Amino acid sequence: MQAFGLSARSFLDRLYLASGVMAALFLIAILSLIVIQMLARWTGEVFSGAPDYAGYCMAAASFFAFAHALNRGAHIRVSILLNAVGPKVRRVLETWCFAVATGLGWYFTYYATKATYWSWKFHDISQGQDATPLWIPQSGMVIGSAIFAIALTDHLVHVLISGEHRIKSDIVEQSHGE
Numbered sequence: 001m002q003a004f005g006l007s008a009r010s011f012l013d014r015l016y017l018a019s020g021v022m023a024a025l026f027l028i029a030i031l032s033l034i035v036i037q038m039l040a041r042w043t044g045e046v047f048s049g050a051p052d053y054a055g056y057c058m059a060a061a062s063f064f065a066f067a068h069a070l071n072r073g074a075h076i077r078v079s080i081l082l083n084a085v086g087p088k089v090r091r092v093l094e095t096w097c098f099a100v101a102t103g104l105g106w107y108f109t110y111y112a113t114k115a116t117y118w119s120w121k122f123h124d125i126s127q128g129q130d131a132t133p134l135w136i137p138q139s140g141m142v143i144g145s146a147i148f149a150i151a152l153t154d155h156l157v158h159v160l161i162s163g164e165h166r167i168k169s170d171i172v173e174q175s176h177g178e
Contacts, residue, residue: 020068049130063144
């Protein structure tokens with residue numbers, strides 16, 4: 001059972017890292033689209049749809065970044081209250097916060113999946129010049145939100161079992177008054 005726990009933990013950590021890498025790749029795609037659009041303007045060509053594609057990439061980058069950012073401590077957490085209470089109350093508050101966030105994460109994932117399905121079923125296309133089938137960019141939102149919901153569930157289970165979350169902050173502490 002211990003080996004299963006370690007392999008599941010390793011899989012989830014790799015999943016969150018892969019999600020962060022995908023977010024970075026979508027950001028690189030945005031940069032590439034902007035550069036290509038600039039080059040097209042300079043040469044007198046038209047790259048119609050570039051703003052639409054950049055928007056799709058921005059949405060995908062955001063959703064893919066959620067789980068990775070959560071695990072790196074990059075999400076804004078209001079911890080003034082959590083730091084002011086004792087360990088028992090803190091555990092209750094952490095459990096409540098992760099339970100609500102997990103419920104909302106899965107709720108959003110369900111409805112994002114449902115919307116993407118109907119976009120696919122009705123052959124819905126974007127209103128821009130690109131006429132992209134909407135299920136394609138919506139898929140990034142579905143996958144990213146599902147990974148985020150998995151991460152929230154992972155943290156909720158960890159808080160329930162151990163009493164503490166697994167969020168490790170990579171953010172350097174800000175200086176005081178310098």
